[in-house]
Amino acid sequence: MMIPAAGVGFKAEHLADALAAPAADLWFEVHAENYMVAGGPRLAMLEAIRRERPLSLHGVGMSLAGAAEPDADHVAALKRLVDRFEPALVSEHLAWSRLDGRCFPDLLPVPRSNEVLRRLAANISRVQDALGREILIENPTHYLALRDHEWSETSFLAELARRTGCRLLIDINNVAVGAHNLGYDAETWLDAIPAKLVGEIHLAGHTLDGEGTLLIDSHDAAVSDRVWHLYEDFIVRIGARPTLIERDGNVPPFAELMAERVRAQGILAGSLAVAA
Amino acid sequence: MRVYRNTVLSGCVDALRANYPVVARLLGDEMFEAVAADYAANCPPRQAVLAMYGARFPDWLEKQPWIWDLAYVPDVARIERHYVESLFAADAEPLEMSALDGRGDWLGICLALHPATRFDWLSMPAMSIWLGQREGHEGDLDFDWEAEGVLLTRPHLEVLPSRLSRAGHRFLFGIRLGESVGDAAIAAGSLYPETDIGSLFTSLVNAGAFAASSHRSLP
Numbered sequence: 001m002m003i004p005a006a007g008v009g010f011k012a013e014h015l016a017d018a019l020a021a022p023a024a025d026l027w028f029e030v031h032a033e034n035y036m037v038a039g040g041p042r043l044a045m046l047e048a049i050r051r052e053r054p055l056s057l058h059g060v061g062m063s064l065a066g067a068a069e070p071d072a073d074h075v076a077a078l079k080r081l082v083d084r085f086e087p088a089l090v091s092e093h094l095a096w097s098r099l100d101g102r103c104f105p106d107l108l109p110v111p112r113s114n115e116v117l118r119r120l121a122a123n124i125s126r127v128q129d130a131l132g133r134e135i136l137i138e139n140p141t142h143y144l145a146l147r148d149h150e151w152s153e154t155s156f157l158a159e160l161a162r163r164t165g166c167r168l169l170i171d172i173n174n175v176a177v178g179a180h181n182l183g184y185d186a187e188t189w190l191d192a193i194p195a196k197l198v199g200e201i202h203l204a205g206h207t208l209d210g211e212g213t214l215l216i217d218s219h220d221a222a223v224s225d226r227v228w229h230l231y232e233d234f235i236v237r238i239g240a241r242p243t244l245i246e247r248d249g250n251v252p253p254f255a256e257l258m259a260e261r262v263r264a265q266g267i268l269a270g271s272l273a274v275a276a
Numbered sequence: 277m278r279v280y281r282n283t284v285l286s287g288c289v290d291a292l293r294a295n296y297p298v299v300a301r302l303l304g305d306e307m308f309e310a311v312a313a314d315y316a317a318n319c320p321p322r323q324a325v326l327a328m329y330g331a332r333f334p335d336w337l338e339k340q341p342w343i344w345d346l347a348y349v350p351d352v353a354r355i356e357r358h359y360v361e362s363l364f365a366a367d368a369e370p371l372e373m374s375a376l377d378g379r380g381d382w383l384g385i386c387l388a389l390h391p392a393t394r395f396d397w398l399s400m401p402a403m404s405i406w407l408g409q410r411e412g413h414e415g416d417l418d419f420d421w422e423a424e425g426v427l428l429t430r431p432h433l434e435v436l437p438s439r440l441s442r443a444g445h446r447f448l449f450g451i452r453l454g455e456s457v458g459d460a461a462i463a464a465g466s467l468y469p470e471t472d473i474g475s476l477f478t479s480l481v482n483a484g485a486f487a488a489s490s491h492r493s494l495p
Contacts, residue, residue: 036325039367040392041433061324074324 002027002054002088004240004272006264008257009247015045017254019052023261027088029056029244036077046085056089056200056244057081058169064123064137065095065110075130082131089200089242091136091169092127094120094157110140112151121163128166136169136199137161142178143214154192167199172230173223173246177206177215186230195238203227203264204246220249223260232267240268288316291326296333296356298409302349311340327364331357351402352409355426358394362428362435365392370431370484383458387451390487392430397445399423407437431484438483443471448485 005025010018018028028049035046049055059078062070082090095110110116128135139157151159157168170193179186205221223231223245235241245260292312293300300308315336321329334353337343343350368391379385403426404419425440427448440448443464450460457477465473480486 033325034327037327037364038391039365040363040430042327042364043367044433063324071323077325 002242004242004268006243006245006261006268007054007056008245008254008261010049011247011251012042012045013251014254014257015048018049021254021258023258023265025265026261027054027056027242029058029089029246032057032059032078032081032090033061035081036074050085054088055085056091056242057085057087058138059090059092062092062123062127063095064092064127065116065120066123067119070123070127075127078127079131082133089136090131090133091138091200092124093138093140094160095140111146111148112153112156113148114150117151117156117159117163121160124160124164124166128164134166134199136167138169138171138202139174140178141171141174142182143216145182152192154189158194158197161197168193168197169200169202170198170234171202171204171246172234173202173204173206173219173227176224176227176230180215187233190230190234191237193238198238198241201231201234201241201243202246203231203243203260204248219246222256223263228263231264235267235271240271243268285313285316287326288321288329289313291321291329292316292333295328295330295360296353298356298406299337299349299353301409302346302352302405311337328360330360333357348400348402348405351398351400352406354396354398355402355406355428358396358426358428359435359437362392362394362430365430368392369488370429371481371486371488373478373481375488376481381458382461383456385457386454387457387486389448389452390429390431390484392428392435393448393485394428395426395440395445395448395485397423397425397440397442402426403437403439410437427480427483427485429484436483441468441471441476443468443473444476444480447473447476448480451486 003025005027007027007029008018010028010030030046035043037043046055057078062074062078064070078090081087110120124135124137137157137160139153161167170190172190175186175189178184179189203223204219204227205223206215206219207221231243235243243264245257245264247257289309289312292315293308296308303311315330315333319332319336334350334357337353338350370390371387376385401419401421401424403424406426408419425442425445427438427440427444429436429438446467447460447464450463451457455463461473461477464476465471
């Protein structure tokens with residue numbers, strides 16, 4: 001079991017800083033798809049990171065909610081990475097990104113119907129069986145209200161975990177963005193997530209779209225105050241969990257990400273002190 | 277759905293920009309984005325691993341009506357594709373010259389190319405253009421407007437680009453088809469008698485073009 005400390009999304013341009021960072025219990029997360037290549041310097045770089053630190057593999061391309069079973073080649077590629085790098089955590093998005101053999105490099109929303117729930121549970125079980133381990137499922141961002149939901153999102157996630165034994169990766173920024181765009185209450189949403197199901201937390205930044213009405217889960221800015229407040233309350237309720245500072249665009253110097261990591265680490269340490 | 281469509285498209289465009297940086301520089305940001313978006317709409321990704329996205333981009337570029345006054349761009353794109361393939365190919369030990377010490381039976385030795393070896397013969401001086409762009413030359417480059425050969429090897433973790441002669445291209449082509457070192461050398465030497473085939477072979481081995489433990493003797 002991984003120590004519930006704060007980690008940082010690893011970027012190649014930060015390699016030297018990441019290897020030299022003295023922070024205790026620091027860990028790194030990477031997008032699994034970026035490392036699904038046969039060989040070469042990119043994998044060698046990940047080996048170097050893994051020698052120093054625990055690793056988390058975060059998948060964005062499994063298309064768990066798709067109508068078809070997960071692509072066998074993709075599952076095999078993920079298994080090769082899991083076997084080689086022995087990550088502490090493996091997570092995947094709750095979304096579909098494959099349709100009729102086309103792949104969409106984004107995470108498209110799914111209606112929460114009984115049918116989708118069955119399909120997702122079957123797909124998650126297939127992946128867990130293939131990998132021989134538990135995976136974490138991340139709550140998606142919402143930009144538009146799909147009709148035809150038969151489940152609330154929180155009960156849908158909890159039911160998925162109950163049926164498959166997976167746990168949840170709660171992206172608090174996604175909750176904040178969805179709450180803004182769809183008009184639900186973020187605190188109520190987070191309160192409905194059973195503490196024992198949470199295996200990891202993502203913290204990221206967001207931006208307003210060009211028209212100034214829609215929040216975009218862009219991962220290109222510092223974590224907002226709103227998200228920090230939600231995070232702190234959430235940790236106080238559920239206890240410390242591995243927490244990732246996630247940044248995919250406008251990547252700042254490593255030290256800037258580490259400064260955000262210090263803040264998350266402080267909140268985690270506070271909850272551990274209370275628990276003790 | 278606009279926000280989804282935009283991020284889907286920008287994921288593809290970003291992947292193409294990462295894999296074709298010199299083409300992006302040659303076309304300019306604005307044009308490259310339009311071209312890449314057009315390609316992504318016509319040739320969407322078939323797998324979720326975008327590290328290798330854009331295999332058909334060079335051929336697709338060649339068919340675009342606006343390419344006629346930028347005719348060298350598809351060949352530059354071909355080099356960039358070879359580069360990505362070489363970069364992400366499987367790791368393997370390269371063959372060293374010392375492994376062939378004492379061997380004189382060249383007609384009986386077959387070699388396998390290293391998994392990261394890529395070579396090509398291009399009708400445009402795309403290698404000169406690509407090398408010049410990589411080295412950051414501004415303005416006009418000084419080179420002859422003629423066909424060029426390209427060799428990319430990655431004996432360890434770094435891709436090594438080099439120019440390939442016609443004889444070198446014929447030699448590697450033969451090796452890829454399964455010809456023995458001797459047969460490939462004789463064919464290359466008779467086509468291009470001015471070439472020193474011995475030093476050509478040594479330079480290819482030293483570049484890491486062949487895989488170690490791949491040499492086998494014909495019965």
